[in-house]
Amino acid sequence: MTVERGTAAERGTAVGRRNRRPVSPWRVVVRIFLWAMALGWLVPLLLPLYASLRPYAETAAEGYFSLPKTLNFDYYVQAWQGGNLPRHFLNTLLVAVPAVLLTLFFASFVAFLISRRRLPGGRLLLILFTAGNLLPQQVVLTPLYLMYTKLPLPWWMSWPSELVYDSYWGIIAIHVAFQTGFCVFVLSNYMDTIPRELIEAATVDGAGVWRQYWRVVLPLVRPALGALGTLEFAWIYNDFLWAVVLMSTGDKLPVTSALNNLRSVYFTDYNLLAAGSILVALPTLIVFFVLQRQFVAGLTLGANKG
Amino acid sequence: MTPTPTAPPVEAGRAAGVPRSPARRRRRRIGRFTPRDIAVIGLLLGLPLLLDLGLIWGPALASIGLSFTSWDGLGEIRPVGLDNYVNIVSNYPPFWPAVWHNLLWLAFLGLVATPFGLFLAVLLDREMRFTRFYQTAFYLPVVLSLAVVGFLAQLIFSRDYGVANAILGRTDNPVDWLGDPSINLWSVLLLVGWRHVGYVMLLYLAGLKAVDPVLKEAAAIDGANEAQTFFRVVFPTLRPVNVIVLVITVIEALRAFDVVYAINRGRNGLELLSVLVTDNIVGEASRIGYGSAIAVILLLISTGFIAVYLVQVFRREDEA
Numbered sequence: 147m148t149v150e151r152g153t154a155a156e157r158g159t160a161v162g163r164r165n166r167r168p169v170s171p172w173r174v175v176v177r178i179f180l181w182a183m184a185l186g187w188l189v190p191l192l193l194p195l196y197a198s199l200r201p202y203a204e205t206a207a208e209g210y211f212s213l214p215k216t217l218n219f220d221y222y223v224q225a226w227q228g229g230n231l232p233r234h235f236l237n238t239l240l241v242a243v244p245a246v247l248l249t250l251f252f253a254s255f256v257a258f259l260i261s262r263r264r265l266p267g268g269r270l271l272l273i274l275f276t277a278g279n280l281l282p283q284q285v286v287l288t289p290l291y292l293m294y295t296k297l298p299l300p301w302w303m304s305w306p307s308e309l310v311y312d313s314y315w316g317i318i319a320i321h322v323a324f325q326t327g328f329c330v331f332v333l334s335n336y337m338d339t340i341p342r343e344l345i346e347a348a349t350v351d352g353a354g355v356w357r358q359y360w361r362v363v364l365p366l367v368r369p370a371l372g373a374l375g376t377l378e379f380a381w382i383y384n385d386f387l388w389a390v391v392l393m394s395t396g397d398k399l400p401v402t403s404a405l406n407n408l409r410s411v412y413f414t415d416y417n418l419l420a421a422g423s424i425l426v427a428l429p430t431l432i433v434f435f436v437l438q439r440q441f442v443a444g445l446t447l448g449a450n451k452g
Numbered sequence: 453m454t455p456t457p458t459a460p461p462v463e464a465g466r467a468a469g470v471p472r473s474p475a476r477r478r479r480r481r482i483g484r485f486t487p488r489d490i491a492v493i494g495l496l497l498g499l500p501l502l503l504d505l506g507l508i509w510g511p512a513l514a515s516i517g518l519s520f521t522s523w524d525g526l527g528e529i530r531p532v533g534l535d536n537y538v539n540i541v542s543n544y545p546p547f548w549p550a551v552w553h554n555l556l557w558l559a560f561l562g563l564v565a566t567p568f569g570l571f572l573a574v575l576l577d578r579e580m581r582f583t584r585f586y587q588t589a590f591y592l593p594v595v596l597s598l599a600v601v602g603f604l605a606q607l608i609f610s611r612d613y614g615v616a617n618a619i620l621g622r623t624d625n626p627v628d629w630l631g632d633p634s635i636n637l638w639s640v641l642l643l644v645g646w647r648h649v650g651y652v653m654l655l656y657l658a659g660l661k662a663v664d665p666v667l668k669e670a671a672a673i674d675g676a677n678e679a680q681t682f683f684r685v686v687f688p689t690l691r692p693v694n695v696i697v698l699v700i701t702v703i704e705a706l707r708a709f710d711v712v713y714a715i716n717r718g719r720n721g722l723e724l725l726s727v728l729v730t731d732n733i734v735g736e737a738s739r740i741g742y743g744s745a746i747a748v749i750l751l752l753i754s755t756g757f758i759a760v761y762l763v764q765v766f767r768r769e770d771e772a
Contacts, residue, residue, distance in 0.1 A: 176575055180582075183572070184589035190646060191592065193615050194607050209618050252500035259497060271501070273762060278508040280699070280758045282707050284729040285751045288518060288744050289511035291733055292525065323503040330500075331765075355489040384597035386710040391734055402599045405714070416607045423603045427596050434595040438588070441595070445651070446658035 194420035198222070202417045221421035225408060229422055233397060234404040235429075240314050241389075241400055242382045245321040249378055250371055252322065253329030258363045260330070261337035262345050263355070272334060279327025283387055290320065294392055312394045320392070321382050329374055332447050336370045337363065370447060376437045377444030380430050401426050512751065519745035525738045536745035547746070550723040553637055557644070557724070558705035565645035566701055569652025574682065576653070577660040587657070591650035601643055602714025605630065609639045633721025640711055640722065648704065652697055659693035660686070692764070699761040706754050725750050 197210055199217045225231060256275070260268035294311035304313035340363065348358045364371075389403045396407075408415075408422045434441055485493065519536055523529045540547050572590060576583055593601070608615045609629035616639075617626045629639040663686055671681040709726040712718040718727030725746055732743030 176579065177581075180572075180575060180579065180586050184586045187589045187646070187650075188592070190604055190608060190643070194604055197607060206612075209623070210615050211618055252496065255496045256500055259493065265493075265497075269766075273766070274509070275500075275504060276765070277758055277762060278504050280703060280754070280761065281508060281512055282703070282726065282747075282750050282754055284707075284709070284726045285515055285747045285754075286508055286511035287729060288733045288740055288747060289514035290507060292740070293511065319503060320507050322500070323507040326500050326504065327508075354486060354492065356492045380595050384599070386597065386599040386713070387730075390713070391730060402597045405599065405603055414606070416610055419603055420607050423600045423607075427600050430595045430597070431592075434592070442591075442654060442658075445594075445654055 195424060197417050198421035198424055200417060202415050205417060221418050222425060225418055225422040225425055228418075229404060229408045230397075231401065231404070231422070231425060234399060234401040237314075237398055237404075238383055238400040238402070241317050241321065242379055245318045245325070245382050246375055246378045248318070248322045249325045249329055250375055253326045253374075254333050254364065254367060254371065255359055256326070256330045257333035257337055258359050259355075261334040262340060262342060262363065263358075272330065275327040275330045277327075279324055279331070283324070287387075287391060291391060307394070311392060312398065314398070316392055317388050317400075320388055321385070325378055325382070329378070332374060333367060333370060336367055336447065340366055369443075372437075373440040373444035373447055375444075376433060376440040380433060380441070383430055515744045515747045515751070518741055519748045521741045523740045525733075525740050532741065536741050537749075540742070540745055540749075546723045546728055549721075550725045550728050553723055554705060554708070554725050556637060557641065557708055558702060560641045560645060561648050561701045561705050562698075565648040566652050566697060568645075569649040569697075570656050572649065572653045573656035573660055576657055587654075591654050593647040594650045594654070596647065598644075598647070598710035599714045601647060602711040605640065605643050605711070605715055608643075630715055631720070636715075636721045640715065644704075644708070644711060648701070651700070655693055655697055655700075656690065659690045663689055695761060695764040699757055702757040703754065706750060 193210060196214075197205055198221050199219070200214055201216055201220070204215055205212075256271070259265040260272050265271070291311075294316050295309060297310040298308055299310055299313055299315060301308050303315060304310065307313065310316040310319075344362055344366075345358050348362045353361065383400075384402060385400070386402050389400045393399055393403075396404075405419070405422055405426060408419050518529075520531055520533060521529050522532045522535070572586075576586055579586070596604075611617070611626050611628040611631060614626075614629065616629055617623055620627075627635070630636045667685050667689070668681055671685045676684065707726060708724055709718075709730070712722040712724055712727060713730075716722060718724055718731075729743050729747045729750070732739045732746065
């Protein structure tokens with residue numbers, strides 16, 4: 147497709163020119179600086195990784211920089227079981243997967259209407275969604291909390307509270323509400339590059355709004371959806387606030403909020419905490435390394451208007 | 453900035469197959485919707501709109517309303533005028549420290565982390581070898597949850613076993629990086645900056661890659677040195693990125709919550725406005741009106757920046 151050439155997603159990561167110049171002393175300095183910085187940047191991640199493989203008694207006695215006597219995955223097993231992590235990972239997936247899919251679905255449709263169908267009032271809608279996404283969450287927190295504690299849900303949707311409060315539905319809804327704003331904004335910019343003639347042609351062929359969206363527009367924005375999906379997954383996965391405020395049952399908390407379980411009141415085993423943190427960070431790290439292009443494209447898609 | 457998309461195959465096909473005038477008539481008809489279209493739009497635009505209005509704009513307005521009342525969440529809602537605001541400003545001990553911390557947060561991200569991110573982006577833009585490694589290292593922290601960053605902070609900054617004290621050789625006379633209220637904010641800012649730099653670097657790098665090399669060549673031919681080229685030619689073209697980085701910085705600083713909450717629930721030197729809002733509504737006290745008033749103060753501060761962002765973004769849209 148012609149449309150896909152030179153879209154924002156690709157330009158964001160494209161590494162262009164390749165010119166070889168002789169290495170000047172200045173360049174050597176820059177290179178050393180960059181190496182030092184990059185390694186320094188990795189320290190806060192590598193040290194916990196190292197610590198998590200060693201028993202607490204050993205690091206306590208010899209410090210974190212000593213050579214290891216024992217290296218094992220005991221803490222990972224302990225965090226996995228003691229922190230009940232499988233359960234909390236499942237909770238996170240139950241929230242993040244539907245939230246990302248719904249967000250992308252709604253946002254792409256709204257963006258299509260605003261960008262390609264020139265919906266009356268589209269500009270206002272775009273401002274409404276974009277600005278809503280930028281509000282600090284705390285501004286909506288109080289009324290949202292009150293509303294959630296008053297709105298009933300049938301028992302099979304929310305047990306045991308039978309309210310929107312303490313249910314996955316409530317958390318999914320607020321994620322979708324917030325994130326749709328960002329995605330509408332990004333996708334409507336992206337869709338501006340789709341020739342209107344394509345949609346006109348579909349209209350002539352008798353396609354309704356749904357068919358134009360599903361058959362014509364959606365396949366064309368797939369790169370952007372991939373990028374946004376990756377980014378949104380990481381964001382929703384990383385959320386901490388909504389679950390802390392809008393959930394009360396400990397067993398239902400998503401994994402980021404469950405890390406506190408690994409800390410007891412009297413004693414904190416930092417190596418265990420490190421193992422837990424790394425386990426919790428692992429899915430986002432995997433997504434990041436596997437879908438790095440998409441992730442970076444997603445981040446820059448919003449910023450550099452395509 | 454937006455390239456006008458050209459679609460030769462489609463255009464050509466249409467021009468060959470269809471005469472001109474029906475095309476123009478079609479263009480007028482395209483704005484119309486069939487009843488079925490309206491049903492689809494009603495549902496698929498209605499739902500997200502309902503969520504946006506019901507869960508964000510409605511509650512935001514309700515916050516403003518509640519901020520003028522006194523309410524514990526159960527009993528009667530009593531209007532109290534500006535009492536909450538007066539109270540917060542004049543005799544709520546954590547308020548001014550929280551404002552100050554938010555401002556420091558903003559200043560640190562804006563004046564230290566952001567320029568550093570730009571600096572790294574400029575270096576990386578010219579560096580070809582290992583650029584992938586550098587980039588990955590710098591923006592790896594961006595994918596981490598701020599809550600996880602909070603937990604990592606405890607490992608690094610722990611008084612007795614922390615890495616920071618070990619590096620500085622302060623094991624005999626250890627510094628309590630997170631417990632001492634006079635320095636714990638700076639320890640946290642260091643980690644928050646660690647994450648922010650990567651994000652900023654990424655945005656600027658993408659912006660720099662999009663700068664037309666011809667501009668730089670022209671400047672070089674005119675005898676500009678590298679610094680002049682950057683500040684006079686390249687940097688001005690980065691204006692859109694600057695605005696977005698500015699807004700992200702402000703929003704991050706105002707929204708900050710997860711890190712301090714994971715460390716010590718935002719007490720003892722780590723008070724932030726967002727934490728005070730949460731404390732007032734979720735805590736046992738449940739002072740809804742009070743919490744809302746703090747939230748409105750937060751809203752007022754951010755509104756200005758949101759407006760700047762929207763103006764910038766939509767003005768570009770008009771130019772395009």
